[in-house]
Amino acid sequence: DADVTQTPRNRITKTGKRIMLECSQTKGHDRMYWYRQDPGLGLQLIYYSFDVKDINKGEISDGYSVSRQAQAKFSLSLESAIPNQTALYFCATSDRNSGGGYNEQFFGPGTRLTVL
Amino acid sequence: EDQVTQSPEALRLQEGESSSLNCSYTVSGLRGLFWYRQDPGKGPEFLFTLYSAGEEKEKERLKATLTKKESFLHITAPKPEDSATYLCAVRGGSNYKLTFGKGTLLTVNP
Numbered sequence: 331d332a333d334v335t336q337t338p339r340n341r342i343t344k345t346g347k348r349i350m351l352e353c354s355q356t357k358g359h360d361r362m363y364w365y366r367q368d369p370g371l372g373l374q375l376i377y378y379s380f381d382v383k384d385i386n387k388g389e390i391s392d393g394y395s396v397s398r399q400a401q402a403k404f405s406l407s408l409e410s411a412i413p414n415q416t417a418l419y420f421c422a423t424s425d426r427n428s429g430g431g432y433n434e435q436f437f438g439p440g441t442r443l444t445v446l
Numbered sequence: 447e448d449q450v451t452q453s454p455e456a457l458r459l460q461e462g463e464s465s466s467l468n469c470s471y472t473v474s475g476l477r478g479l480f481w482y483r484q485d486p487g488k489g490p491e492f493l494f495t496l497y498s499a500g501e502e503k504e505k506e507r508l509k510a511t512l513t514k515k516e517s518f519l520h521i522t523a524p525k526p527e528d529s530a531t532y533l534c535a536v537r538g539g540s541n542y543k544l545t546f547g548k549g550t551l552l553t554v555n556p
Contacts, residue, residue, distance in 0.1 A: 370548060372549065380542075433495070434480055434492045437489035437491070438489050440488065
């Protein structure tokens with residue numbers, strides 16, 4: 331079974347609709363992230379969470395919100411979707427290393443979102 | 447601001463033709479340089495972490511090296527199944543954020 335799962339895997343919606351993307355992990359990691367990927371732009375950080383009570387904005391948080399329901403669950407919401415939010419969305423997790431820093435991030439399979 | 451530049455943007459090789467991908471970076475206090483492989487429509491798959499200049503890591507036909515300004519991903523005798531986009535990322539002094547490059551699309555023809 332996959333360690334990091336995302337639902338849905340594909341979603342087509344219309345401008346103005348509210349959309350929620352969900353991420354679950356079984357790795358036991360404390361830190362979770364949401365990224366979007368656009369062709370030619372690389373991965374951009376939307377939000378990240380250190381733990382259930384610690385949520386932080388990333389580079390491109392405008393138009394997005396998140397909820398950390400539990401250590402293993404991190405949801406991304408688009409309150410009113412717009413066409414330029416059409417992209418691939420990835421959830422990732424990481425763990426703390428022995429030196430107090432953080433190890434590599436592990437990514438989910440992604441959600442392809444199309445906003446018409 | 448941390449920056450990562452990968453080159454070339456695309457590379458086409460014949461099976462067995464060795465080559466290298468480059469990742470140049472600017473970061474304040476490198477806390478780690480990461481290589482990922484990404485297949486079309488899938489999430490990035492972790493390959494290597496390098497922490498200090500001179501460090502090398504190997505996995506099958508891949509070898510990653512690190513200097514103070516750049517990292518190389520050497521691919522020895524590639525096979526068609528090595529075709530993918532290879533992403534480089536750095537973590538700087540902030541210790542939470544990864545800055546990704548745009549990737550190198552590698553195609554290995556049989």
